[in-house]
Amino acid sequence: MKILISGFEPFGKLESNPTEALVKEAADWKIEGIDIRTVVLPVVYRECAARLQEEIEAVKPDVVLSLGVAVGRSAVTPERIGINVQHTEGEGKFGDNSGRKPDNEPLIEGGPDGLFATLPNREITRALTDSGIPAQISNSAGTYICNNTLYETLCYVRERGSQIKAGFIHVPATPEMASHTPHVPTMSLDVQAKALKTILTVIREN
Amino acid sequence: MKILISGFEPFGKLESNPTEALVKEAADWKIEGIDIRTVVLPVVYRECAARLQEEIEAVKPDVVLSLGVAVGRSAVTPERIGINVQHTEGEGKFGDNSGRKPDNEPLIEGGPDGLFATLPNREITRALTDSGIPAQISNSAGTYICNNTLYETLCYVRERGSQIKAGFIHVPATPEMASHTPHVPTMSLDVQAKALKTILTVIREN
Amino acid sequence: MKILISGFEPFGKLESNPTEALVKEAADWKIEGIDIRTVVLPVVYRECAARLQEEIEAVKPDVVLSLGVAVGRSAVTPERIGINVQHTEGEGKFGDNSGRKPDNEPLIEGGPDGLFATLPNREITRALTDSGIPAQISNSAGTYICNNTLYETLCYVRERGSQIKAGFIHVPATPEMASHTPHVPTMSLDVQAKALKTILTVIREN
Amino acid sequence: MKILISGFEPFGKLESNPTEALVKEAADWKIEGIDIRTVVLPVVYRECAARLQEEIEAVKPDVVLSLGVAVGRSAVTPERIGINVQHTEGEGKFGDNSGRKPDNEPLIEGGPDGLFATLPNREITRALTDSGIPAQISNSAGTYICNNTLYETLCYVRERGSQIKAGFIHVPATPEMASHTPHVPTMSLDVQAKALKTILTVIREN
Numbered sequence: 001m002k003i004l005i006s007g008f009e010p011f012g013k014l015e016s017n018p019t020e021a022l023v024k025e026a027a028d029w030k031i032e033g034i035d036i037r038t039v040v041l042p043v044v045y046r047e048c049a050a051r052l053q054e055e056i057e058a059v060k061p062d063v064v065l066s067l068g069v070a071v072g073r074s075a076v077t078p079e080r081i082g083i084n085v086q087h088t089e090g091e092g093k094f095g096d097n098s099g100r101k102p103d104n105e106p107l108i109e110g111g112p113d114g115l116f117a118t119l120p121n122r123e124i125t126r127a128l129t130d131s132g133i134p135a136q137i138s139n140s141a142g143t144y145i146c147n148n149t150l151y152e153t154l155c156y157v158r159e160r161g162s163q164i165k166a167g168f169i170h171v172p173a174t175p176e177m178a179s180h181t182p183h184v185p186t187m188s189l190d191v192q193a194k195a196l197k198t199i200l201t202v203i204r205e206n
Numbered sequence: 207m208k209i210l211i212s213g214f215e216p217f218g219k220l221e222s223n224p225t226e227a228l229v230k231e232a233a234d235w236k237i238e239g240i241d242i243r244t245v246v247l248p249v250v251y252r253e254c255a256a257r258l259q260e261e262i263e264a265v266k267p268d269v270v271l272s273l274g275v276a277v278g279r280s281a282v283t284p285e286r287i288g289i290n291v292q293h294t295e296g297e298g299k300f301g302d303n304s305g306r307k308p309d310n311e312p313l314i315e316g317g318p319d320g321l322f323a324t325l326p327n328r329e330i331t332r333a334l335t336d337s338g339i340p341a342q343i344s345n346s347a348g349t350y351i352c353n354n355t356l357y358e359t360l361c362y363v364r365e366r367g368s369q370i371k372a373g374f375i376h377v378p379a380t381p382e383m384a385s386h387t388p389h390v391p392t393m394s395l396d397v398q399a400k401a402l403k404t405i406l407t408v409i410r411e412n
Numbered sequence: 413m414k415i416l417i418s419g420f421e422p423f424g425k426l427e428s429n430p431t432e433a434l435v436k437e438a439a440d441w442k443i444e445g446i447d448i449r450t451v452v453l454p455v456v457y458r459e460c461a462a463r464l465q466e467e468i469e470a471v472k473p474d475v476v477l478s479l480g481v482a483v484g485r486s487a488v489t490p491e492r493i494g495i496n497v498q499h500t501e502g503e504g505k506f507g508d509n510s511g512r513k514p515d516n517e518p519l520i521e522g523g524p525d526g527l528f529a530t531l532p533n534r535e536i537t538r539a540l541t542d543s544g545i546p547a548q549i550s551n552s553a554g555t556y557i558c559n560n561t562l563y564e565t566l567c568y569v570r571e572r573g574s575q576i577k578a579g580f581i582h583v584p585a586t587p588e589m590a591s592h593t594p595h596v597p598t599m600s601l602d603v604q605a606k607a608l609k610t611i612l613t614v615i616r617e618n
Numbered sequence: 619m620k621i622l623i624s625g626f627e628p629f630g631k632l633e634s635n636p637t638e639a640l641v642k643e644a645a646d647w648k649i650e651g652i653d654i655r656t657v658v659l660p661v662v663y664r665e666c667a668a669r670l671q672e673e674i675e676a677v678k679p680d681v682v683l684s685l686g687v688a689v690g691r692s693a694v695t696p697e698r699i700g701i702n703v704q705h706t707e708g709e710g711k712f713g714d715n716s717g718r719k720p721d722n723e724p725l726i727e728g729g730p731d732g733l734f735a736t737l738p739n740r741e742i743t744r745a746l747t748d749s750g751i752p753a754q755i756s757n758s759a760g761t762y763i764c765n766n767t768l769y770e771t772l773c774y775v776r777e778r779g780s781q782i783k784a785g786f787i788h789v790p791a792t793p794e795m796a797s798h799t800p801h802v803p804t805m806s807l808d809v810q811a812k813a814l815k816t817i818l819t820v821i822r823e824n
Binding site for chain 1: 492493495496497516524525526527528534549551552554555
């Protein structure tokens with residue numbers, strides 16, 4: 001099974017992005033039955049998804065697993081749905097890395113309002129909590145680049161009638177990112193890597 | 207420098223207590239210039255402090271560093287003050303491990319209302335955040351066993367005119383403890399152990 | 413303009429539901445240009461939406477505005493989207509008022525994954541914050557009865573090619589509901605009623 | 619019984635302070651058996667307490683009840699203890715209204731570390747929750763102007779061996795203050811005024 005894992009470059013006030021570190025680490029893992037490919041995406045509306053689609057066409061994966069950091073969350077959270085909106089607020093309040101700040105605009109004119117991710121989110125969540133890692137299905141990927149990546153990837157797969165499974169999983173900030181913001185929950189990169197290995201195994205089995 | 211580190215047994219609905227694991231791990235550390243001694247305290251009002259005092263008298267430490275878990279906190283939090291009250295609410299709502307649930311009672315009749323910890327809390331907090339671990343001085347150790355341990359230890363030291371430095375540091379829940387409560391922030395035992403080593407080094411230098 | 417406002421009966425451990433009080437109060441309001449009709453819905457999956465549809469057919473409103481309480485939120489939150497899922501967790505962990513606890517099931521087999529509400533959510537949010545009431549568009553109505561009501565109502569309107577506008581707005585708990593849970597944010601019924609009047613005026617103008 | 623109620627002027631980024639509005643409103647209340655006097659204090663370290671002491675000497679109250687706003691809290695919170703420290707962080711991160719930003723300094727050299735408030739906090743909390751207003755005893759008034767006012771007032775009373783009862787109660791932000799920060803819990807001025815009347819009645823009876 002070929003799995004394409006995407007992470008993001010840093011954004012806003014962040015100097016690093018744990019998902020970039022995670023995909024670089026994952027690129028070297030040997031897991032039986034899984035051919036791991038990775039890509040780091042730009043934090044720019046629409047370009048994030050366009051870059052991922054290029055890679056999908058080059059790699060031809062069975063599964064696309066996108067990772068993003070959700071500063072403020074304490075658990076690993078597989079996303080249930082991508083929605084057809086781009087809007088900057090909260091984490092995205094500085095706009096994307098090109099400086100654009102869309103205000104409640106659609107991502108794709110005439111696209112479906114929302115599309116469900118097709119990863120085995122329930123099985124992933126159960127396996128994570130069983131292995132001692134806090135996890136929960138999330139009902140909103142927000143309206144920033146993470147949602148954009150998920151929504152457009154799901155549209156891409158659906159339009160082509162493709163069998164590719166696709167989804168998005170948010171991870172918490174790392175301790176290093178949040179050492180001066182003591183109320184922000186964190187998860188160390190070691191635990192995040194352990195979570196990612198568990199997730200890959202569940203995807204392989206489902 | 208001889209440092210006596212205390213942790214606690216589990217309490218309430220918790221099946222384990224990371225501070226028990228931490229002190230057991232610390233008992234085997236070799237850190238230059240520090241003679242580490244450890245003790246695991248009962249989660250029972252008054253007995254917690256009595257047990258620690260026995261150990262202080264047996265060990266004759268230069269510093270007493272007590273550790274406790276604060277479920278819900280995301281950072282390592284050195285406590286500023288112990289106060290003369292015992293009261294069960296929040297985490298302690300099930301009462302202590304003997305089943306007692308005091309209601310806003312003093313710990314020591316006629317004792318001072320509050321006593322400041324004498325560890326170098328500012329230096330500890332700065333060293334932790336500099337090393338990428340979220341930390342902040344806390345202004346309240348609550349009214350449960352942690353505060354009890356801190357308050358009575360500070361009284362004990364003060365009454366004897368002793369030169370012993372004493373304080374209390376809260377750590378977050380571990381991922382394993384909170385895997386089914388995804389809104390509870392966590393810190394892995396690895397990061398907690400790294401934090402404890404940093405704390406010990408700061409105490410040695412100050 | 414005829415506006416049908418729905419509220420809910422109590423659920424879970426709640427003894428009252430502020431949205432029931434709100435719609436009863438609103439039934440007596442005289443607001444120029446608005447014919448207010450109200451209904452209180454059962455907190456039972458599927459029945460909530462069926463009961464609302466009966467009322468829509470009887471009343472033939474121009475707008476359907478559903479209200480629900482979101483214990484834990486501090487602001488008035490118009491919902492962006494309803495999704496095709498029923499799942500009990502969080503507030504809904506006791507199941508619905510019939511005792512049913514669906515586990516990540518669709519509401520309508522073959523229905524669209526998500527549908528956007530058609531109320532002027534941006535204008536509502538701006539008018540509320542301008543009048544001193546905390547408000548924000550929410551990206552998730554959850555997976556309990558509130559989302560069920562929103563999703564099925566949007567499906568109903570879409571299937572019929574109807575011009576009815578429909579949406580859902582969550583309000584915080586009231587102080588009376590949360591007096592013994594001091595960490596739960598609240599908004600008094602007076603402020604909620606002021607918010608509802610502002611919302612109705614915005615709907616009339618848009 | 620003569621009760622001196624203090625509020626504060628605005629501070630930091632706040633344009634108004636609900637405790638100023640509350641004491642101005644309370645100045646006109648007629649409550650049997652209570653002679654209400656009020657004062658609005660400057661948000662400047664040490665001056666806050668000095669101004670309150672002037673008023674205590676002029677008014678000769680039986681009780682001093684200080685009010686402050688705690689942005690982020692959702693309940694009315696009588697404070698248990700004032701502590702001998704001044705330190706700017708969190709709400710006070712902009713420094714006081716004179717621009718001073720003390721770093722973990724004592725308020726009074728050689729003063730006791732902490733002093734308990736002498737208001738009937740338990741009875742106040744119970745009466746508030748019984749009347750449908752979220753309330754809880756707080757174990758920390760922070761290290762900003764509120765704590766300063768409480769600590770120095772308690773020192774003043776103790777040094778003089780006075781029979782004056784003194785304490786501090788924090789109230790939440792109002793909806794108007796937080797309309798653009800939707801995650802900040804609020805309590806309307808109406809509910810705060812109802813709370814204050816309840817508090818005054820409890821003080822009269824205890």
